[in-house]
Amino acid sequence: MALQIVLAGILVLAAVGAGVATVLWNEGKKAEGELARGDDPGVGDVLDGVRSGEAQTILLVGDDHRFGDAKGTPTRSDTMMLIRLDPDAKATTMLSLPRDLEVNLPGQTGLRKLNQAYEKGPKGLIRTLKRLLSSPGEPFRIEHFASIRFTAFAKAVNEFNCFYVDIDRRYYNDNAGLPPGKRFATIDVPAGYQRLCGEQSLAYVRFRHFDSDLVREARQTNYLAEARGQIANTTIFDNRDDILKAIGPYISTDVRHSRDILGVVKLAANIAGKPTEKITLATRDVAGGNVAATPQALAKAAREFLHPGSVPGAATRKARDAAKKNRTATPAAKARRRKATTPPTIFADPAAAKSLVATTIAPKTRFPILYPKAMERQSRYDAVSSRPYDIASSDGKTYPWQAYRIVVTENAGIGQYYGVEGTTWRDPPILDLADDQERLGGRTFLVQYDGKQIRRLMLRTPSGTYWVSNTLSNALSNAEMRAIARSLTVYRG
Numbered sequence: 001m002a003l004q005i006v007l008a009g010i011l012v013l014a015a016v017g018a019g020v021a022t023v024l025w026n027e028g029k030k031a032e033g034e035l036a037r038g039d040d041p042g043v044g045d046v047l048d049g050v051r052s053g054e055a056q057t058i059l060l061v062g063d064d065h066r067f068g069d070a071k072g073t074p075t076r077s078d079t080m081m082l083i084r085l086d087p088d089a090k091a092t093t094m095l096s097l098p099r100d101l102e103v104n105l106p107g108q109t110g111l112r113k114l115n116q117a118y119e120k121g122p123k124g125l126i127r128t129l130k131r132l133l134s135s136p137g138e139p140f141r142i143e144h145f146a147s148i149r150f151t152a153f154a155k156a157v158n159e160f161n162c163f164y165v166d167i168d169r170r171y172y173n174d175n176a177g178l179p180p181g182k183r184f185a186t187i188d189v190p191a192g193y194q195r196l197c198g199e200q201s202l203a204y205v206r207f208r209h210f211d212s213d214l215v216r217e218a219r220q221t222n223y224l225a226e227a228r229g230q231i232a233n234t235t236i237f238d239n240r241d242d243i244l245k246a247i248g249p250y251i252s253t254d255v256r257h258s259r260d261i262l263g264v265v266k267l268a269a270n271i272a273g274k275p276t277e278k279i280t281l282a283t284r285d286v287a288g289g290n291v292a293a294t295p296q297a298l299a300k301a302a303r304e305f306l307h308p309g310s311v312p313g314a315a316t317r318k319a320r321d322a323a324k325k326n327r328t329a330t331p332a333a334k335a336r337r338r339k340a341t342t343p344p345t346i347f348a349d350p351a352a353a354k355s356l357v358a359t360t361i362a363p364k365t366r367f368p369i370l371y372p373k374a375m376e377r378q379s380r381y382d383a384v385s386s387r388p389y390d391i392a393s394s395d396g397k398t399y400p401w402q403a404y405r406i407v408v409t410e411n412a413g414i415g416q417y418y419g420v421e422g423t424t425w426r427d428p429p430i431l432d433l434a435d436d437q438e439r440l441g442g443r444t445f446l447v448q449y450d451g452k453q454i455r456r457l458m459l460r461t462p463s464g465t466y467w468v469s470n471t472l473s474n475a476l477s478n479a480e481m482r483a484i485a486r487s488l489t490v491y492r493g
Contacts, residue, residue, distance in 0.1 A: 041145055041252045046126045048141040055086035057140075059126065061118065061147040063252075078150075078206065079220060080114070080125070082142070084305055091277040091308040091451075094224075095301060096217035098283060100290045103128060113290060122147065122252075133302040140302055145254050150206075152250030154198030159246050161394055162197040163227045164429050165204070166456075166469060169407050169417040170385040173209050191385040192405040193421055193428060195392050213291060214283065215415035218472040221278045222455075228276075229432045275311040275435060277451040279304045280473070311449050313436030335437040335444045340486060343479045346374050350489070353406065356381045357491050361404045364388040367424050368463045371406060374487035376480055382407040382417065391425060399424070416471040420488070424464040431458060431465065441486035454478045457485040 050056050062079030080097040099115040105128065117128040126142055133140035157163060171189045187203040189196070196204060205220045281301040283291040293301075350373035357371050365388045375381075385407035391399045403423035410416040433456070434446035446458040453474040458467040468485045470476050476484075 041122050041147070041254060043122050043126060043145050043254055046123050046130075047145060047254060048143050050143040053087070055084070055088065056143040058083045058085065058144040058146065059122075059129065059142050061122065061125070061145070062153070063147045063149045078115070079217075080129075081217075081221070082129070082305065084308075089274075089308050090310045091275045093277050093279050093305045093308050094221050095279040095281065095305045096221060097129065097281065098213040098217065098291050100213050101281075101283065102286060102290050102292045103132060111290075132298055133305075135299045135302060138302075138306070140306075147252045149250040150202055152246070153205075154202045155246040155250070156198075157196075157201045157227075158198040159242055160227075160231060162195050163201065163223075163230050164193060165196045165201070165223060165226055166193050166421065166430060167191050167196075167204070167405075168419060168469065168472060169382060169409075171204060171207050173207075190387060190389065191407050191419070192387065192389050192403055193391075193423060193430065194389075195394065211415035212285075214280075215472055218278070218474075222450075222472060225276055225278075225433065225450075226430065230429045275313075275449065277308050277311055279308075279451075309452070311435060311451060313434075313447065313449060335439045337439040338482055340441065341479060342374070342483045343477065345377050345477075346480055346483045347377055348374050348487070352381055354491065356383060356386055356406065358493075359383075360386050361388045361406070362491060362493060364401045365404055366401065367422075368461075369404065369491040370420065370422055370459075370466050370488040371491055372420055372468070372484050372487050373489050374484050375408060376410060376418075376476060376484075378411045379408045379418070380411065382409050385417070386419075391423060410471050410475050416473065416475045418471050418476055418484075419469055420466065420484075421469065422464060422466045426460070426465060428465055430456070430467070431460070434458060438482075440482055441488075443488075445485055450474055452478075454481045457481055459485075459488070 060079075060081045060083060078099060080099065082095045082097070084093040084095075086092075097114060099113060101114040102111040103114050103117070105112045105117055105124070114125075114128065117125040122145055126145060130140050130142060167189055169191050171187050173185070173187050175186055185203055185206060187200075187207055189200060189204055201223070205223050206216075207219070208216045211219075279301055281293055282297040283293045286292045350371075353371045353373065353375070357369055360383060361369060386405060388401050388404040391402045393399070402425065403421070406420040408418050410418055431446060433448045435449045436447040438445050438447055438457075440457070443459055446460070447454060448456040448458065450470075454470060454476075455474060456467050456469050458465065466488065468481060468488070470481055
């Protein structure tokens with residue numbers, strides 16, 4: 001995200017008209033100066049060379065070095081994410097690697113966690129990832145590297161005046177009465193669509209208490225997708241100096257010289273507007289809380305990362321982007337009709353949802369409530385996380401009881417929650433994530449895809465905006481998501 005922020009700030013300047021080349025060069029030199037304040041990772045000899053404009057893979061690392069750590073404390077990579085920028089591909093792909101993935105490390109006996117490859121610097125991690133993801137006939141290449149400390153992440157979020165995030169359930173931990181060895185980061189973030197600033201955002205993306213690494217990685221990539229849609233070009237342009245000064249000292253990257261910065265900017269311009277696809281590495285749990293992946297699973301993830309297929313909704317996205325470019329209203333594209341089918345994993349239980357709404361949500365909300373009459377068979381309603389709540393605007397105003405969240409625990413896996421959101425907000429930023437639209441049960445839903453998986457189904461009405469969200473790792477199938485959305489019913493009290 002740090003690299004994206006830096007590059008996006010320069011990229012915006014390409015659209016300001018006359019003097020573009022001079023402005024770009026000057027801004028590139030300015031970015032070079034700020035990035036030089038951070039650490040030099042010295043990874044040039046393990047990265048692969050690339051020419052400007054060619055496809056590139058960038059390794060982003062969340063550095064777990066904390067203020068107050070004793071000198072000599074090993075630094076391990078808390079988050080490892082590969083991002084593929086390819087002007088010829090149909091999507092921009094992201095692949096998160098579990099920190100607890102068991103691997104063989106050079107010079108060490110036995111299996112170790114992947115994040116231990118970072119203890120002596122990024123070179124070991126880069127070499128390990130290239131070896132893990134290479135296959136016969138197609139060596140895996142990494143062209144650029146950037147690491148960001150947690151301090152920079154929080155500062156960057158605040159520089160953008162925070163982000164609205166769709167929180168799937170309540171995240172809470174206070175460490176009361178726990179000894180130091182049993183403590184996790186403190187957090188108290190309730191369920192629902194809300195504005196998260198720096199420290200709250202950091203606690204949310206880092207949370208791993210009761211979650212698997214895979215769920216946490218899904219949370220991080222979903223957060224970045226939502227944040228990416230809210231970073232306005234004007235904000236980047238106006239705040240570019242402050243952003244660079246705030247995060248520059250906390251970034252370690254090989255993209256430090258003007259020619260490198262401008263090369264990635266050129267590539268970023270060529271992929272602007274493409275959908276994002278999250279690639280999932282199939283793993284299994286092993287002893288000690290670690291995870292393992294077969295060579296076949298690693299090869300499959302690498303192949304999908306390098307050669308993504310098409311993401312549904314290309315025609316809708318093209319029409320929307322054209323409308324934005326021409327500053328006209330988005331044309332009304334024809335929504336596809338979906339046949340009403342209910343998979344065997346979905347059953348009707350309207351009484352359970354209606355009872356939750358009657359006791360928890362309806363007493364305080366004063367706008368129409370939509371609730372699902374259908375649910376996944378292995379799930380149950382979460383009365384603790386479900387709630388009505390206030391919406392806070394970016395300028396500090398509060399709108400009492402203008403939203404609600406129905407949270408459903410999907411029992412098939414740890415940390416899996418899906419849900420229904422409703423708000424009087426007619427144009428929340430989350431609508432900009434839509435890729436397509438479909439007719440379900442006589443209503444037109446906007447569809448957000450994550451690859452080919454439905455991430456959300458969103459409905460606009462005269463009363464407000466409603467949506468059904470999949471679990472963080474998209475555990476519900478597309479058929480299940482459509483069946484739940486089709487079952488949405490107005491609560492009549």
